[in-house]
Amino acid sequence: SQQGEEDPQALSIQEGENATMNCSYKTSINNLQWYRQNSGRGLVHLILIRSNEREKHSGRLRVTLDTSKKSSSLLITASRAADTASYFCATEFSGGYQKVTFGIGTKLQVIP
Amino acid sequence: KAGVTQTPRYLIKTRGQQVTLSCSPISGHRSVSWYQQTPGQGLQFLFEYFSETQRNKGNFPGRFSGRQFSNSRSEMNVSTLELGDSALYLCASSPGGPRTGELFFGEGSRLTVL
Numbered sequence: 001s002q003q004g005e006e007d008p009q010a011l012s013i014q015e016g017e018n019a020t021m022n023c024s025y026k027t028s029i030n031n032l033q034w035y036r037q038n039s040g041r042g043l044v045h046l047i048l049i050r051s052n053e054r055e056k057h058s059g060r061l062r063v064t065l066d067t068s069k070k071s072s073s074l075l076i077t078a079s080r081a082a083d084t085a086s087y088f089c090a091t092e093f094s095g096g097y098q099k100v101t102f103g104i105g106t107k108l109q110v111i112p
Numbered sequence: 113k114a115g116v117t118q119t120p121r122y123l124i125k126t127r128g129q130q131v132t133l134s135c136s137p138i139s140g141h142r143s144v145s146w147y148q149q150t151p152g153q154g155l156q157f158l159f160e161y162f163s164e165t166q167r168n169k170g171n172f173p174g175r176f177s178g179r180q181f182s183n184s185r186s187e188m189n190v191s192t193l194e195l196g197d198s199a200l201y202l203c204a205s206s207p208g209g210p211r212t213g214e215l216f217f218g219e220g221s222r223l224t225v226l
Contacts, residue, residue: 033214040200042217099168100145100215104154
């Protein structure tokens with residue numbers, strides 16, 4: 001499968017703690033993206049990191065990419081109850097016109 | 113700017129029937145992708161259209177088909193529905209070009225097959 005795989009599949013933390021989610025993939029990519037989904041609604045784009053970038057920040061989000069290990073991590077700092085959602089990594093593989101494929105996701109619960 | 117609009121939001125069908133779902137992308141976006149989301153399977157890629165041409169296709173049976181119109185609106189059709197087709201069908205648009213980049217999703221069409 002070309003899908004990225006998130007780890008862990010579920011994560012429960014206290015408000016104020018940091019949450020770390022990991023994503024692994026199998027082939028060369030153009031970019032890797034992270035999305036968030038609330039309760040079976042549409043996905044919302046969080047951040048995109050290109051294959052030649054190693055780290056990217058957006059507000060309380062920090063994403064790293066290690067192309068040698070074919071892995072990425074998403075760190076949410078100082079989590080809030082409103083961060084409770086499912087988080088997906090999505091990979092766009094290199095070569096030609098490529099589709100964006102998603103992993104199964106990490107379900108994050110932030111307890112107030 | 114209006115977001116991606118999917119209709120209908122909810123629908124119930126019985127086995128053997130067919131269904132058509134519609135997606136209106138963000139104005140100016142030329143690429144539309146469709147995904148099926150089921151519990152435990154994540155998002156499975158169905159197909160992508162760009163300028164009325166299918167550019168990519170996932171591993172779904174021929175019962176799943178789609179098309180894109182000249183105004184970039186897209187439809188997907190599922191014929192001879194099976195119980196396993198019950199899912200949230202998500203449409204996403206992007207500006208297009210050689211790289212898909214960021215996807216903008218609609219709220220989805222939730223299909224229940226009885």
